[in-house]
Amino acid sequence: MTLPYTQTRWSLADLFPGYGSPELEATFTELDARVAEFETKRPELSPQIPDAAFMDFVARLEQVNELGSRLYAFAGLSFSADTQDQTAQTLVARVDQFVAELQNRVLFFSLWWKELDDENASRLMAASGDYRYWLEEMRHFKPHTLTEPEEKIINIKNVTGSNALGNLYDSITNRYTFKMTVDGEVKELTRGELMVYARHHDADLRAAAYQELYRVYGEEGPILGQIYQTLVRDWRNEQVDLRHFGSPISARNLANDIPDPVVDTLLDVSERNAGLFQRFFNLKARWLGVPRLRRYDIYAPVAKSDKRYDYPQAAELVLDSFKEFHPRLAELAQRVFDDDHLDSEVRKGKRGGAFCYSIAPKMTPYVLLNYQGRAEDVATMAHELGHAIHSMLASEHSLFTFHASLPLAETASTFGEMMLIDRLLAQEGDESVRRDMLFRQVDDAYATILRQSYFALFERQAHEMVVQNASVDDLSAAYMDNLKRQFGEAVELGDEFRWEWVSIPHIYQVPFYVYAYAFGQLLVLSMYQQYRAEGEAFKPRYLGILSAGGSEAPARVLSQAGIDIHSADFWQGGFNVLAALLDQLEALPVIH
Numbered sequence: 001m002t003l004p005y006t007q008t009r010w011s012l013a014d015l016f017p018g019y020g021s022p023e024l025e026a027t028f029t030e031l032d033a034r035v036a037e038f039e040t041k042r043p044e045l046s047p048q049i050p051d052a053a054f055m056d057f058v059a060r061l062e063q064v065n066e067l068g069s070r071l072y073a074f075a076g077l078s079f080s081a082d083t084q085d086q087t088a089q090t091l092v093a094r095v096d097q098f099v100a101e102l103q104n105r106v107l108f109f110s111l112w113w114k115e116l117d118d119e120n121a122s123r124l125m126a127a128s129g130d131y132r133y134w135l136e137e138m139r140h141f142k143p144h145t146l147t148e149p150e151e152k153i154i155n156i157k158n159v160t161g162s163n164a165l166g167n168l169y170d171s172i173t174n175r176y177t178f179k180m181t182v183d184g185e186v187k188e189l190t191r192g193e194l195m196v197y198a199r200h201h202d203a204d205l206r207a208a209a210y211q212e213l214y215r216v217y218g219e220e221g222p223i224l225g226q227i228y229q230t231l232v233r234d235w236r237n238e239q240v241d242l243r244h245f246g247s248p249i250s251a252r253n254l255a256n257d258i259p260d261p262v263v264d265t266l267l268d269v270s271e272r273n274a275g276l277f278q279r280f281f282n283l284k285a286r287w288l289g290v291p292r293l294r295r296y297d298i299y300a301p302v303a304k305s306d307k308r309y310d311y312p313q314a315a316e317l318v319l320d321s322f323k324e325f326h327p328r329l330a331e332l333a334q335r336v337f338d339d340d341h342l343d344s345e346v347r348k349g350k351r352g353g354a355f356c357y358s359i360a361p362k363m364t365p366y367v368l369l370n371y372q373g374r375a376e377d378v379a380t381m382a383h384e385l386g387h388a389i390h391s392m393l394a395s396e397h398s399l400f401t402f403h404a405s406l407p408l409a410e411t412a413s414t415f416g417e418m419m420l421i422d423r424l425l426a427q428e429g430d431e432s433v434r435r436d437m438l439f440r441q442v443d444d445a446y447a448t449i450l451r452q453s454y455f456a457l458f459e460r461q462a463h464e465m466v467v468q469n470a471s472v473d474d475l476s477a478a479y480m481d482n483l484k485r486q487f488g489e490a491v492e493l494g495d496e497f498r499w500e501w502v503s504i505p506h507i508y509q510v511p512f513y514v515y516a517y518a519f520g521q522l523l524v525l526s527m528y529q530q531y532r533a534e535g536e537a538f539k540p541r542y543l544g545i546l547s548a549g550g551s552e553a554p555a556r557v558l559s560q561a562g563i564d565i566h567s568a569d570f571w572q573g574g575f576n577v578l579a580a581l582l583d584q585l586e587a588l589p590v591i592h
């Protein structure tokens with residue numbers, strides 16, 4: 001036990017001793033040699049390849065990927081620990097280039113695999129053990145894969161086409177600065193700094209922050225909208241016309257391995273529950289003492305409790321709440337502390353926010369936090385350690401199958417937060433702190449579930465409108481309609497929100513990514529409901545879901561645990577948990 005827990009930086013020594021170390025240089029050389037060897041084996045790839053020879057390809061590819069991951073992780077983590085460090089910056093660029101070249105050199109294997117006839121593919125998959133799902137999943141794309149020269153042309157043209165447009169969008173929007181008058185002083189802010197005021201207790205500052213955000217985005221709305229139209233057309237040209245996906249969203253669904261009807265059901269059920277959050281916004285208006293909530297106020301703080309938790313206290317709270325569920329979870333989380341894989345201090349130049357980085361199945365994941373003692377910092381610790389536990393529970397799988405697929409990626413993290421909140425609510429005597437926690441839970445649920453579902457609904461509509469030659473103004477009008485359906489009569493909308501869609505990077509960079517947030521959060525809420533209902537009996541099923549990692553299709557992992565994601569009732573279950581939470585909040589006497 002590393003008691004007392006202290007806030008420190010991590011040690012990357014389990015990866016490499018340091019920048020100039022011979023071990024680091026040797027890994028570049030070794031990787032190059034291993035890839036060269038892999039290339040010489042190419043002639044062995046024939047439909048009749050014996051099982052053992054095929055598995056030798058897989059094993060070699062796994063080794064190459066593992067070494068590549070270590071380099072990637074060392075460079076990336078060093079850079080996160082100090083973004084101003086030139087050596088780290090240079091190493092990131094070097095590794096990026098190096099790994100991209102290696103990927104091209106081994107590309108022939110996956111292309112061959114996707115081309116292979118069904119009969120031989122089934123034979124090889126049957127002999128592949130834990131690698132089966134990884135192999136199966138690659139072949140899902142067989143009907144949508146073009147010839148090698150065509151695939152190469154798409155890759156090359158993407159660099160200067162859609163990728164470049166995405167980068168251009170980033171470059172344009174990342175240089176935006178925002179001006180706000182706070183306490184009589186004009187401040188120049190980044191978007192992140194500006195949006196802190198969206199949660200400010202001063203109503204005028206909240207309004208000013210949003211007005212400034214969309215003043216800036218709106219000024220360039222026509223050009224940003226044009227970039228979006230072009231990316232949407234590119235997506236359709238490639239995914240629907242060239243690769244023959246049935247619809248633009250289907251391409252994403254297949255990458256997530258979620259059947260199209262499941263996503264439709266999820267979005268339908270979300271739409272049907274918009275009224276639930278409208279009820280919440282009405283309640284919030286009463287707490288804020290206003291007749292109707294403005295869109296500026298949806299994240300307004302209701303109570304002003306400012307409870308702090310010191311770092312050792314936070315670590316113990318989180319570990320205890322895990323332990324209460326199952327001792328194994330606490331043991332695994334403890335390993336992140338013991339192995340010095342946790343960077344929790346706040347330092348100048350260190351990357352903001354938080355993440356968990358899993359490198360290889362047998363390696364303890366790395367976790368980055370910027371711990372500042374607020375309740376949400378404790379929740380973030382539980383969240384990121386939840387991710388770490390997830391990948392450690394799946395450590396029996398291969399490098400290709402231990403990472404949970406996207407729809408399940410937030411399961412352990414969100415569940416970990418819920419365990420913590422339950423623990424905090426159980427031991428918290430101060431009503432205002434309890435109330436704050438409950439309000440924040442619904443705030444977060446709004447932001448991850450309803451808001452993201454409505455983004456996805458907008459994307460679905462926009463992708464159809466753009467082929468019908470809709471203008472940027474048409475898209476803005478459609479976006480306003482989307483918001484009106486979402487908020488109903490409960491929220492007053494300023495006209496500047498017509499530009500919100502041009503400010504959402506995800507819909508530019510990764511079309512239809514956003515529904516995964518709603519999927520993950522509702523899934524966890526539903527599961528948590530089952531846990532409360534079933535107690536001990538639920539635990540092995542939950543651990544089974546986590547231990548599966550990415551070794552099986554999400555729908556199958558979940559159905560083995562008795563969860564049917566095709567059923568509208570299952571998704572409604574998640575909303576019912578929120579409805580119960582809302583009942584609790586509505587029963588509280590309103591305090592101003």
Ligand SMILES: [Zn+2]
Binds near residue numbers: 383413
């Ligand atoms: Zn997460």
